[in-house]
Amino acid sequence: xxxxxxxxxxxxxxxxxxxxxxxxxxxxxxxxxxxxxxxxxxxxxxxxxxxxxxxxxxxxxxxxxxxxxxxxxxxxxxxxxxxxxxxxxxxxxxxxxxxxxxxxxxxxxxxxxxxxxxxxxxxxxxxxxxxxxxxxxxxxxxxxxxxxxxxxxxxxxxxxxxxxxxxxxxxxxxxxxxxxxxxxxxxxxxxxxxxxxxxxxxxxxxxxxxxxxxxxxxxxxxxxxxxxxxxxxxxxxxxxxxxxxxxxxxxxxxxxxxxxxxxxxxxx
Numbered sequence: 054x055x056x057x058x059x060x061x062x063x064x065x066x067x068x069x070x071x072x073x074x075x076x077x078x079x080x081x082x083x084x085x086x087x088x089x090x091x092x093x094x095x096x097x098x099x100x101x102x103x104x105x106x107x108x109x110x111x112x113x114x115x116x117x118x119x120x121x122x123x124x125x126x127x128x129x130x131x132x133x134x135x136x137x138x139x140x141x142x143x144x145x146x147x148x149x150x151x152x153x154x155x156x157x158x159x160x161x162x163x164x165x166x167x168x169x170x171x172x173x174x175x176x177x178x179x180x181x182x183x184x185x186x187x188x189x190x191x192x193x194x195x196x197x198x199x200x201x202x203x204x205x206x207x208x209x210x211x212x213x214x215x216x217x218x219x220x221x222x223x224x225x226x227x228x229x230x231x232x233x234x235x236x237x238x239x240x241x242x243x244x245x246x247x248x249x250x251x252x253x254x255x256x257x258x259x260x261x262x263x264x265x266x267x268x269x270x271x272x273x274x275x276x277x278x279x280x281x282x283x284x285x286x287x288x289x290x291x292x293x294x295x296x297x298x299x300x301x302x303x304x305x306x307x308x309x310x311x312x313x314x315x316x317x318x319x320x321x
Contacts, residue, residue, distance in 0.1 A: 054071065054073045054074045054077070055069060055070055055071040055073075055074055055137065056068075056069075056070050056071075056074040056078075057069035057070070057135065059118070060129055060132065060133040060135065061132070061133075061299075061306060061307075061308050062099060062125060062128045062129060062132065062296075062299075062306075063099055063100075063102075063103050063128075063292070063295050063296065063299060063306050064102065064103060064109055064306040064307060064308045064309065065094070065099050065102040065103065065109060065112050065113065065118070065308065066112070066113045066118060066308050066311075067094060067099070067118045067119075067120055067125060067128075067129060068117050068118050068119060068120075069129055069133065069135040069137060070117065070119055070120075070141060071137070071139065071141065072139070072141055072145070072146060072149055075091070075117060075119055075141050075146060076146070076149050076150055076153055078116075078117060079091060079117075079150055079217070079241050079243065080150070080153050080154075080157065080159070082116075082240070082241045083154070083159050083216040083217045083240055083241050084157070084159070084216075086216070086239040086240065087239065087240075087241075088235050088236065088238060088239055088240070088241075089116045089117070089235075089240070089241035089242070090114075090115045090116050090117075090231045090232060090235045090241075090242050090244075091115065091116060091117040091118070091119070091231075091241060091242070091243045091244065092112070092115055092117075092118055092119075092227070092228050092231065092243075092244040093118075093119045093120075093121035093141060093142065093143035093146060093244070093245065093246070094112070094118055094119070094120070094121050094122070094125060094224075095121045095122030095124070095125060096122050096124050096125065096288060096289055096292045097224055097284045097285075097288055098112075098121065098224050098225070098228070099125060099292065100288045100291060100292055101224060101225040101228075103291075103292075103295065105225075106309055107312070108225055108228070108229070109308070109309050110309040110310060110311060110312035111228065111229065111232045111312045111316070112228060113308055113309060113310070113311040113312070114232060114311035114312045114313065115228075115231075115232065119140075119141035119143075119146065120137065120140050120141055121140060121141065121142055121143050121246075122140060122267070122269070123140055123264070123265070123266070123267035123269075124267055124289075124292065124293075125140070126139070126140040127267070128296055131296070131300060132296075132299065132300060142264075143245045143246050143247070143248050144245070144247065144248040144251045144252065144258075146243075146245070147219065147243070147245045147248040147252065148181070148252070150217070150243065151178060151181070151182050151185060152182060154182075154185065154186075154216075154217060155182040155183070155184040155185040155186075156184070158184070158186065159186075159216040159217055160186040160187070160188035160213070160214050160215045160216055160217075161185065161186065161187055161188060161215060161216075161217050161218075161219060162187075162188050162189045162190070162191070162210050162213055162215035162217070162218045162219070163175070163187065163189070163190045163191070163218075163219050163221070163249070164190075164191050164193075164206075164210070164218055164219065164220050164221070164222075164230075165191075165192070165193045165219075165220050165221035165222040165223075165227065165230075165249065166192060166193060166221045166222075166249040166250070166253075167192050167193065168192045170192075170221075170249055170250060170253050170255060171190045171192055171249075171253075173253040173254060173255070174249055174252055174253040175187055175190060177252055177253055177254060178252065181252075188213035188214050188215035188216075189209065189210065189213035189215060191206070191209070193222055193320075193321065194321050195320070196320065196321070197318050197319065197320055197321070198318060198319055198320070198321045202321065203233065203234065203237065203319075203321070204237065206234070206321065207234060207237035207238055210238060210240075211238065211239075215240065216240050217240055217241050217242075217243070218234075218238065218240060218241070218242045218243065219243050219245055219248070219249075220242055220243060220244045220245065221245055221246060221247075221248060221249035221250075222244075222320065223246060223247075224244075224246055226319070226320045227244040227245075227246060228244050229316055229319040229320065230244070230319055230320065230321065231243075231244045232312070232315075232316070233315050233316050233319045236315065259273075273285075
């Protein structure tokens, strides 16, 4: 089990952690009814923090930030000699967490994505984990939160009996939502991004060899070029350039202090 704490990757604090430790921390928070915010960041997620200092501060306020992408794992190894042999990939982490939830009778709430996706996801999870308890599902409204609506969402989740929330709103909306809702819920919130689409059968995973060598971005670009071209063609080179600058100390990638105030507005 690896749990070495947070390290600076381009000013974003990412945890040196493996699957086993991440799952244990999540389940412990669920059992103890403790607020807990997690996100799994690939290059795009890190760069959203680099380019937006306020968002960077929010990310640095998360309880756990896992290295979702291979380039983020490589950065931890290059900059901090972390010795990580594997990333902690959001969709895979989701499956491992749900397996524990099913085994320990911890109800799960699904928040985000579309009604159509959730309609496919719920039976898919029931097939994978026959003992899983889905306490509730709620699709995204695809708009900013209205006054008092965040408290209503929190009340619905609490009333459902859920002990954990999976959030699938896409980066960076899901991170802002998770950060904003954390003070309102006594349970873990996991920003798991494309996990909803993958496990609903709407996205195909790339071959294992592409995942191992960090080419998952190329696979996804081929599937969704119009939506993802900027994320990969622009942000990937920018990430590598800044990583080189941090490694050679040409750039002081100083992490901002973790945010401690809820955002005035966010998407739901």
